[in-house]
Amino acid sequence: MSQSQEQPEYQHRVLPPHISTFWWLEKGSYFAFILRELSCVFVAWFVVYLLLLVRAVGQGDAAYQQFLAWSATPLILLVNIVSLLSLVFHAVTFFAAAPQAMVVKVGPNKVPGSLVLAGHYAGWVAASAVVCWLLLGA
Amino acid sequence: MVRQHSEPYLWLLFSAGGVLSAMLMPSLLLLFGIAFPLGWVSPPTHEHMLTVLGNPPTGLVLLGLCVLSLFHSAHRFRHTLHDAARLAHPMIAVLCYGTAVAASAFAAYLLWQVS
Numbered sequence: 001m002s003q004s005q006e007q008p009e010y011q012h013r014v015l016p017p018h019i020s021t022f023w024w025l026e027k028g029s030y031f032a033f034i035l036r037e038l039s040c041v042f043v044a045w046f047v048v049y050l051l052l053l054v055r056a057v058g059q060g061d062a063a064y065q066q067f068l069a070w071s072a073t074p075l076i077l078l079v080n081i082v083s084l085l086s087l088v089f090h091a092v093t094f095f096a097a098a099p100q101a102m103v104v105k106v107g108p109n110k111v112p113g114s115l116v117l118a119g120h121y122a123g124w125v126a127a128s129a130v131v132c133w134l135l136l137g138a
Numbered sequence: 139m140v141r142q143h144s145e146p147y148l149w150l151l152f153s154a155g156g157v158l159s160a161m162l163m164p165s166l167l168l169l170f171g172i173a174f175p176l177g178w179v180s181p182p183t184h185e186h187m188l189t190v191l192g193n194p195p196t197g198l199v200l201l202g203l204c205v206l207s208l209f210h211s212a213h214r215f216r217h218t219l220h221d222a223a224r225l226a227h228p229m230i231a232v233l234c235y236g237t238a239v240a241a242s243a244f245a246a247y248l249l250w251q252v253s
Contacts, residue, residue, distance in 0.1 A: 034222060049171070068175070
């Protein structure tokens with residue numbers, strides 16, 4: 001853009017550049033960004049699903065069995081399979097960001113990022129094991 | 139509406155909810171959403187579920203999971219609307235966080251009922 005003599009040095013372009021609504025389809029990394037951001041919809045869906053389960057359990061055995069049968073209907077099964085893929089993507093991307101977001105210090109030394117990442121994965125495995133033990137074991 | 143100084147706290151809730159949902163949701167969803175319906179594993183009995191949900195620490199963890207995940211979701215949804223769709227109306231923040239607050243209250247009520 002050519003600047004006329006009257007315009008001060010710091011003047012910005014007045015018109016914002018045009019950005020397509022579908023800019024996130026232009027590159028693989030943009031698409032991954034949108035997939036990651038959209039995982040929040042599936043996180044919210046899981047909270048709803050969990051609360052429906054809790055409510056059914058509170059209402060009695062018949063309601064609980066009905067919830068289990070409803071979970072096996074093709075639509076809900078499909079929604080949950082897509083949700084699981086999105087939640088795993090959310091977990092992997094969130095843990096991958098942890099070493100940058102968290103600076104852990106032991107004494108004067110900074111804990112290396114790879115250990116912070118490994119710690120998150122260890123936590124994931126432990127939490128999953130507790131969930132399985134609570135629901136399937138004992 | 140949502141002023142600049144509230145942003146750090148919202149990011150804190152976002153992170154806490156992000157970590158908690160990443161740690162607990164995949165296994166829960168794999169079991170209830172896929173493994174039980176497809177018959178890979180037999181689901182726990184109703185009595186077992188009542189015992190698990192009636193245990194105060196489990197109830198507290200589930201409440202924390204619901205509340206923090208709802209704020210995580212609301213915050214990320216608000217920012218996605220801003221970044222991807224370039225929507226930045228103040229009402230969006232009110233609706234996002236308002237829904238999270240209302241759903242959190244409902245979660246507390248439901249979890250309290252089974253405890």
